[in-house]
Amino acid sequence: MPSPEPTPQPEESPPLMQRLFDNVFLLLALGLVIMFVVYTGWGMWEILSMPQGTLP
Numbered sequence: 475m476p477s478p479e480p481t482p483q484p485e486e487s488p489p490l491m492q493r494l495f496d497n498v499f500l501l502l503a504l505g506l507v508i509m510f511v512v513y514t515g516w517g518m519w520e521i522l523s524m525p526q527g528t529l530p
Contacts, residue, residue, distance in 0.1 A: 487493075494500060 488496075
Protein backbone atom coordinates (compact mmCIF):
# COMPACT_ATOMS: atom_id res chain seq x y z
CA MET A 475 0.00 0.00 0.00
CA PRO A 476 1.67 3.24 -1.10
CA SER A 477 1.89 6.07 1.38
CA PRO A 478 -0.17 9.13 0.54
CA GLU A 479 1.82 12.02 -0.85
CA PRO A 480 2.00 15.06 1.39
CA THR A 481 -0.08 17.96 0.23
CA PRO A 482 2.07 20.85 -0.97
CA GLN A 483 2.04 23.79 1.41
CA PRO A 484 1.50 27.22 -0.10
CA GLU A 485 4.64 29.33 0.04
CA GLU A 486 4.47 31.92 2.76
CA SER A 487 5.92 35.33 2.06
CA PRO A 488 8.32 36.73 4.69
CA PRO A 489 6.85 39.09 7.26
CA LEU A 490 6.69 42.78 6.42
CA MET A 491 9.45 43.87 8.81
CA GLN A 492 11.82 41.21 7.46
CA ARG A 493 11.20 42.42 3.91
CA LEU A 494 11.88 46.01 5.00
CA PHE A 495 15.09 45.13 6.83
CA ASP A 496 16.30 43.04 3.89
CA ASN A 497 16.02 46.03 1.54
CA VAL A 498 19.43 47.74 1.85
CA PHE A 499 18.57 50.77 -0.28
CA LEU A 500 15.43 51.45 1.73
CA LEU A 501 17.48 51.35 4.95
CA LEU A 502 20.02 53.74 3.41
CA ALA A 503 17.27 56.17 2.36
CA LEU A 504 15.60 55.96 5.77
CA GLY A 505 18.90 56.65 7.52
CA LEU A 506 19.58 59.70 5.38
CA VAL A 507 16.05 61.08 5.77
CA ILE A 508 16.04 60.59 9.54
CA MET A 509 19.46 62.25 9.92
CA PHE A 510 18.40 65.15 7.68
CA VAL A 511 15.17 65.74 9.59
CA VAL A 512 16.74 65.42 13.06
CA TYR A 513 19.78 67.61 12.40
CA THR A 514 17.79 70.21 10.47
CA GLY A 515 15.18 70.35 13.24
CA TRP A 516 17.89 70.56 15.89
CA GLY A 517 19.63 73.39 14.01
CA MET A 518 16.40 75.31 13.52
CA TRP A 519 15.56 74.87 17.22
CA GLU A 520 18.99 76.23 18.18
CA ILE A 521 18.67 79.23 15.86
CA LEU A 522 15.15 80.09 16.97
CA SER A 523 15.91 79.69 20.69
CA MET A 524 19.00 81.95 20.66
CA PRO A 525 18.58 85.23 22.48
CA GLN A 526 18.49 88.25 20.27
CA GLY A 527 21.90 89.89 19.98
CA THR A 528 22.32 93.54 20.84
CA LEU A 529 24.06 95.69 18.27
CA PRO A 530 26.47 98.39 19.46
